[in-house]
Amino acid sequence: MQLNFDSSVNSFYSVQKRIMQCYSLYPQQLPWKRWLHNVNFIIIFGFFLMMLNLLLLMYIVINIGDMNEVIKGFFLLATCSACSLKILSLKFNILDLERLFAHMHDAEFKPLSLEEQRIFLNARQLSHTTRNSYGAVSVCALTTLLLTQCIIDNTQLPLDTYDPFQGERGSFGFCFMYVNHCCALSSACFINIAFDSLCCSIFIFIRCQLDIFALRLQSIGKSLNSEVATDAEMLQQLKHCIHYHKRIIELTSDIEAIVYKPISVQIFCSVLVLTANFYSMSQSTGETLLLLKMFIYQSCMLLQIFIICYFAGEITERSYGLPHDLYKSNWVGAHRTNQRLLLMLMLRLDLPLRIKTLNSSHSFDLMLFSSIVNCSYSYFALLKRVNS
Template sequence: MKTFNWKDIMKRSIFMLKILGLWPPGDTYKFDFYSAYSFVSIAAFTCGHNFFQIINICFIFPDLEVIAATIFVTLPELLVIMKTYYVIQNMQLLKQLMVDINQEHFEPRSLSQVEMIQPSLSFLRKISTVLWSMSAGAVFFSATYPILDGSVKEHRLPRPAWYPYDATVSPLYQITYVYQIFSFTFIAATALTTDTLIAILNLFVGAQCDILCDDLKDIFREDHLNFGRNKFLSCIRHHKEILRFADSSNIFFNRIVFVQFFISTSSIGITMFQLTVTEPLTSEFFLLVSFNIAIVVEIFIYCWFGNEVELKSSAIPTAIFHSNWLKAHMIIKKDLRFFLMRCQRPIKVSALNLFYLSLETFVKILRGSWSYFALLNQATFQK
C-alpha cells in the first residue's frame, strides 16, 4: 500500500504561514531575512492596524452606537495578535507535531482505513471553503464600502482609525486606504490559517481514533498467542501516541480557543445588533452578513472537530468488545481489562480545562451571543 502522507493535508496551511511570516525555516527565528520580513509585516499590518483602531476607540468611547459599529471587527482583529503570538511561542512544538504526524504508527494500514478518513477530510474542505469565502466577502465589502456608498468622495476610510497625520488629504488618504486593505487581508489570512491548522490537528486525532478502533477489531483474528499479543501491544503504543499528540496540540491552541469563544460571543451579538440598524441590501449590510457567518463558522469548526475527537475516542472500548476477544489467551484478557479501564475516559479537547470543544459549547456560545444582542437592543430602545 502506498504511504499516506498526513503532511499533504497541512501543506496549504503551512504555505500560508510561510507567506505570513509565521513559519521560519528552522525551529525558531534567527537573525536572517525571513525574520526581518516577519517582524516588519506583523508589526505593520497586524499590530499597527490594531493600534490605530484602539486609539480611535478611546476618542469615541462615550458613544455606544459608534463603538458598536467599530468594535465588532476590532475585537476579532485584536485576537489575531494573540494567535500570532502563540504560533510564534509554540513554533518548536508545532514543528515537532509536523514531524510526528508522518510517523509509521500514525499511518493507515489499509485502503479501508484511508477511506475511513475521507469523509472528515471532505467535510473539512467544504467548511473551510465556506469560512474562507465568507471572510473574503467581509474583506471585499470592507475595502469597497466607501466606494460603493459614495463616501470615498469625502475621503472616508474603510474602517475608522486614528493616525498621527491628516488621513483625509491626498496622497495620504490613498496610501492609508491601501494600507487598511492590506491589513484586512493580512489579519484575515492569519486568523483563518491558524483556525484551519487547529481544525486539522483535531481532525488528525479523531482519524487516529478511527484507525485504532479498526485495528482493535482485528487483533484476535488469529489464534496464535504471540500474534494477538503483538498486535495488541501495538494498539496500546498507538493509543499512548494519540494521547501524547492530543495533549501537545491542545497546549498550542487551548488559550487561543478560550479567548476566541469569548470574543466570538460578543462579536456575533454586536453584529446582529448592527444588522438591525443598517439599511438592507447595502454594502454595509452585506459586510455584516459575511462577517457574522464567518465568525459563526469559525467557532463551529472548533466545536465540530473537538466534538468528533470526543465521540471517536469514546468508541475505543466498544471496538474492543467487537473484536473476537473470547478467543484470546488469558494473559491478553488481563491486559485487555487494564486497557479498557484506561480508555473509559474519552479524549476531550479543552480551553484551559474550563470548557470543552463540543457542539453543546457551540450552542451555548450562540445563546450568549443572543443575550448580547438583546442587551444592546434593549439599551438602544430605552435610549
C-alpha cells in the first residue's frame, strides 16, 4: 500500500483553508492584494456580520417589552455573535494555525506499518464524512431559514430585525435589507462550516495519532532480532515512543490554544440559542412550516455542539487507554533500566490529554454536551414559567 503522506494530511484541512481564504483571513505580501483583502474582510465582517448584529440588537431593544419578539431576535444574535468571534479568532491566530498545519506534516506523525496506514486512512475518511455531513446540514438549515419566510409571507424580510427603511416589497430599502440578511447569514454559515469541521478534523487527526501510538506501545520488546540486541533495541523503541508522545502533546496543546476561546463562547451562545429555540417552538402551535424551520435549525445547532464535544472527548477517552496498551508490551523480560523507563512512561500516560474550555476544570466531551442540553431545557422551563 503506497501512501502519499503530505497529500493525505493536507486533505484534513484543505477545503476549510479555501473557505477561510475567501474571507481574506490570510495575510498578503503584495500591497494591492493586501488592500483588496482588507476591503473584502471589511465587507464580510463589518458590513454584513456586524451590521446584522447591530440590527438584531436594536430590534431586541425596541421590542424589549415583548418576550416573543425578543426571543426571535436573540436566537439569531447569539449565533451571529459567535460567528463574528470565530472570524476574529482566525484572523488573529492565522499564522499559528498555519504553523499547526505545517507540524501535522512532520515525519514523526507518518504511519510506518500497513496497520498504521489503515488507521490513518480511516481517520482521513472520517474527517471527510464529518465535514461533508455537517456542511450539508448547515446549508440545509441556512436554506430553510432564508426561504421559509418567502413561502409564509413574501412581503416580509427573511429575518426579524430592525428595518431602518421600513420599505415595502420591491422598494430599494426592502431589496437592500433582503440582500444584507442573505449575505450575512450565508457568511456566518460557511465560517461555521469551516471552523467547526476544521476543529473536528484536527481532533480526528490527533485521535488517529494516539491509535498509532498505542500500536507502537504494544509492540515494544516484541519481534526483536537477537538476545544480545534485545535491551538496546527496546531502549531505542522506548525513546522513540517517548519522543512521539511528546509531539502529540505539543500538537494537542497548539490546537487547544487556538480554538478553546471561540469554541467556549460558541458553547455559551449555543445554550442561549437552544433555549430561545425551545421557547419559540413551544409558542408556534399549528404553524407547520415554521416549526419545521425551527426543528432543522435546532438540529443543526445540536450537531454543531455534538461533533466538537464528541471528537474532542475521543482524544481524552483514547488517552485513558494508553497505559493498558503499554502494559501489553514485552516488559516482563526487559532489563531493569528499561523497566524503570517503562514505569516512568506509564506514570506520564496516566495524565490524559484534554481539550479544555475557558474554565480549565472542564473539557470538551460528551458530558459537557449533555450538560448543555440539560441546561438549555432547564432555562427554557424557567423562561416558560416566568412568562406564563
